[in-house]
């Protein structure tokens with residue numbers, strides 16, 4: 001038993017060595033921004049850190065989607081070597097054995113980036129790390145909400161759409177009720193396709209009857225309602241899943257609905273809020289118990305307006 005273990009251990013060590021193991025190349029890690037904007041002057045700094053434990057460096061190679069675009073070989077003169085990138089270039093002044101800066105990003109450069117480090121003779125230990133980067137062309141405008149009606153009764157179903165202009169990648173769309181995130185449409189991004197696409201999310205909110213012990217907005221579930229949408233495959237069908245949501249309106253009988261489009265941590269924009277009112281009396285009404293409570297405040301508003309008008313006329317009269 002003991003012998004077996006030792007043999008296994010030896011074989012393991014041998015394989016590790018043959019595989020170009022870790023004995024003189026440690027802690028290789030890559031740091032790539034998850035997303036950057038596209039455009040002239042937009043750049044991305046990719047970093048690669050490693051510990052050769054005193055062994056000399058043979059080369060650093062950077063790849064985008066398996067194609068090498070930058071190589072650093074300290075023995076060569078000059079040590080840096082650049083291979084063409086579609087539409088962009090490498091800033092040689094800011095590229096060396098630890099980093100590479102790509103300038104003039106465009107969305108065709110989205111994809112997986114890899115850093116490969118090789119130690120020099122005699123062992124040539126080599127290791128590689130990969131990380132994704134997306135070059136973003138954001139939507140031109142803020143997302144827009146369209147809604148069937150803005151006055152509801154309890155028992156109604158409110159249907160709303162949030163639409164987002166063409167962008168790359170397709171943003172996630174979040175629904176926000178009275179400043180709470182309630183639901184989200186998550187979009188897929190295929191790095192093989194660099195097209196800009198528009199997106200939308202649909203929500204159906206069932207407005208429930210309030211019960212005295214369930215006042216205020218209550219949510220159907222504690223976690224976010226999520227719908228996963230792949231814009232690359234069901235674009236033609238356009239049969240989006242509609243997010244189903246149930247809420248008990250707050251005692252004021254009014255709530256706001258907003259949507260936001262987000263692209264990673266880089267971009268986030270909210271729509272104008274839409275205010276939704278209940279046609280029936282708030283339950284229970286804050287002070288008075290009848291519908292006339294609302295109407296009388298309307299009357300009060302108009303008499304106030306009249307008063308302002310009268311005082312304006314008076315002041316005009318007085319200056320004359």
Ligand SMILES: *[C@@H]1O[C@H](CO)[C@@H](O)[C@H](O)[C@H]1NC(C)=O
Pocket residue numbers: 026027
């Ligand atoms: C490198 O890795 C070792 C373990 O493999 C760890 O103890 C050490 O803190 C790491 N060093 C750095 C600088 O990350």
Ligand SMILES: *[C@@H]1O[C@H](CO)[C@@H](O)[C@H](O)[C@H]1NC(C)=O
Pocket residue numbers: 146147148159160161202
């Ligand atoms: C939401 O969008 C769908 C699909 O474009 C459309 O059929 C529906 O009428 C829209 N609803 C609203 C409330 O705008």
Ligand SMILES: *[C@@H]1O[C@H](CO)[C@@H](O)[C@H](O)[C@H]1NC(C)=O
Pocket residue numbers: 169170171172186187262263264265
């Ligand atoms: C969308 O949301 C999902 C889940 O939270 C996340 O993994 C993904 O990175 C987001 N995509 C974008 C484009 O922000």
